[in-house]
Amino acid sequence: MPVSKNTITGYMKYVLSVMALTVFVSCVKQGMNECPPPGPGPAVDVRQLLYVRVTDGETQADITDTEELDDIMIYLFDRNEKLVDTVAFTTAMMRQGTPIDLTDKELDGGYVSVWGNIGNAVDVEKASFGDDIDDLEIRMLPNDSRADFFLCPGDMFFGYKQVAFIPVDEKTEADTVWLKRKNSRLNLTVRGLPETGNAEDYYFRISSLYSAYDFEGTPRLEPREIWEEGSFDGSMDYISPDPYIMIHNAPGHIYSDDSRVVVDIYRTGNTRTDTLIASGDRDTEGNYILLEQGRTTNVLIVLEQTGEIIVHTTITPWDEIHQWTIW
Numbered sequence: 378m379p380v381s382k383n384t385i386t387g388y389m390k391y392v393l394s395v396m397a398l399t400v401f402v403s404c405v406k407q408g409m410n411e412c413p414p415p416g417p418g419p420a421v422d423v424r425q426l427l428y429v430r431v432t433d434g435e436t437q438a439d440i441t442d443t444e445e446l447d448d449i450m451i452y453l454f455d456r457n458e459k460l461v462d463t464v465a466f467t468t469a470m471m472r473q474g475t476p477i478d479l480t481d482k483e484l485d486g487g488y489v490s491v492w493g494n495i496g497n498a499v500d501v502e503k504a505s506f507g508d509d510i511d512d513l514e515i516r517m518l519p520n521d522s523r524a525d526f527f528l529c530p531g532d533m534f535f536g537y538k539q540v541a542f543i544p545v546d547e548k549t550e551a552d553t554v555w556l557k558r559k560n561s562r563l564n565l566t567v568r569g570l571p572e573t574g575n576a577e578d579y580y581f582r583i584s585s586l587y588s589a590y591d592f593e594g595t596p597r598l599e600p601r602e603i604w605e606e607g608s609f610d611g612s613m614d615y616i617s618p619d620p621y622i623m624i625h626n627a628p629g630h631i632y633s634d635d636s637r638v639v640v641d642i643y644r645t646g647n648t649r650t651d652t653l654i655a656s657g658d659r660d661t662e663g664n665y666i667l668l669e670q671g672r673t674t675n676v677l678i679v680l681e682q683t684g685e686i687i688v689h690t691t692i693t694p695w696d697e698i699h700q701w702t703i704w
Contacts, residue, residue, distance in 0.1 A: 425484065425542050426476035427451070428553040429466060429491060431534065434671035435694050442472055446493045446534055446556070451477065452592060454488040458510040461487070468493075476551060484540065490592040491536040491554050498531025516589040517601055517624065526604040527588060529622045535559040535594050559594070561668035562620035564698055565607065567642050567655065569680030572613045577645070579615055579654070581605045584639040587624040587668075596627045615642070620698070625670040632665040634658075640666065640676060655680055657688040666690060675699035 429449060430441045449466040462482055492515065495501055500516040515533075520526040536556040545551045565581060583603040587596035607615045626638070642654045657678045659665045668674055672692050679687040691699050 423480075424549050425479045425482070426549060426551040427479055427489065427540070428474070428476045428551060429471045429536070429556065430553055431471075431493075431556045434557040445532065446471075448496060449491060449493045449556075450495060452490040452492075452504065452513075453479070453482060453484065454490070454510050454592075455484060456487050458488060460504055460506055460508045460510070460513070462506070463504065484542075486542065487540050489536075489538060489540055489552075489554050490594075491556060493534035493556055494531050495533060496531060498528075499533070510592050513592045514589045514597060515592075516599075517585075517603075520604060523604045525602065527585075527601040529603060529605070530560060530624060532622055533559040535590070537592075537594050558671045558695060559590070559625070561623045561625035561670060562673040562695060563617070563623050563640075563666075563668065564620040564673055564675045565617040565640060566675070566677045566701055567607070567615040567680070568677065568701070569682075570613070570615050570642075570654070574609075574615075574644075576606070576608045576615070579607060580643055580645070581607055581617070582641040582643060583621065583623075584637075584641070585623060586630070586636060586638055587626055589624065596624055598627070598630075614701075620673055623668050626668045638666040638668060640678065642678065655686050657686070660688045660690040664690060667692065671695055673697060673699075675701075677701045 429451075430439060431443055431446060432438065433440050446468050449468060449471065451464040451466055452460060453462045453464065455461050461484065464477055466477055488510065490510070495515060498518070500518050502513045502515065504513055515530075517527040517530055520528050534556040536554040538552070538554050540552050542550040542552060563583070567579075570579065581604070583605065585601050585603055586598060588599045588601035589597040591597060603621070605617065605621055608618050610616050630636070637658045639656060639658045641656045643651045644654050645651050655678055657666070657676060666674060666676060667690075669692060673695055675691050675693060675698065677689040679689070681687065689701070693699050
């Protein structure tokens with residue numbers, strides 16, 4: 378059987394490589410100073426992998442198995458913070474410990490902004506390749522049923538980090554981005570409304586300081602108003618049926634009468650104008666209402682028979698609701 382030209386060429390390359398390696402080894406053994414370089418070694422398949430995990434913001438425990446996370450979207454930025462790609466990732470893959478392979482993205486470093494549960498609960502900036510990270514944001518949705526009001530966002534998770542692809546072993550380079558709960562919760566209780574009232578006769582108007590996040594996770598100072606219905610509990614307290622999820626306030630924000638969170642309780646009227654029953658922006662100790670990331674702010678507004686309005690606040694872990702039992 379005749380031997381093809383490609384076979385002969387491949388065989389010759391193999392022989393030359395073996396000869397070069399033999400000469401190099403012989404040189405080293407004989408202590409010669411000028412040895413020819415060895416032939417190229419075998420190629421190493423290095424992968425650039427990104428792992429996504431979830432941590433509890435309060436305890437720092439690994440809660441990657443949580444069922445509270447439904448979907449994940451990953452935004453990739455280069456070293457100049459320009460968007461280069463987006464990757465949808467399933468929570469099933471995350472819980473199984475499956476990484477995202479970024480090898481074909483040809484990134485030599487950059488940034489990843491990872492969001493969970495953004496779905497239809499927020500207005501996500503339509504991102505185009507080449508967009509600067511500072512030009513993108515995730516916003517509260519407008520309330521289509523009530524003009525000039527906005528909707529509370531969903532229970533979002535977020536993680537952000539600079540990607541360096543730190544080597545893990547000879548064949549794999551990997552990074553891990555940790556997600557944690559992003560928003561704040563606001564639990565409202567109003568005590569002292571007429572016991573003959575109906576829940577539909579009242580509603581909350583919440584003036585929020587922050588209504589968006591940039592893609593580095595920083596809240597953006599864009600005041601918005603939120604309209605929410607409450608309900609009466611067994612004690613005839615008018616409450617938020619479930620705590621309202623809010624954009625948290627930026628750490629270090631300086632509060633003032635011109636820059637604060639305000640909770641108003643309105644009574645619907647027979648005319649076009651509703652009546653403001655009570656308003657709260659700070660507690661009896663002068664502390665403004667704070668909305669902290671990953672925590673629940675509990676606010677109690679007491680309407681005294683004298684007409685005085687007393688406000689109490691306390692902050693608890695995300696899943697904890699404070700029971701106002703001493704007033």
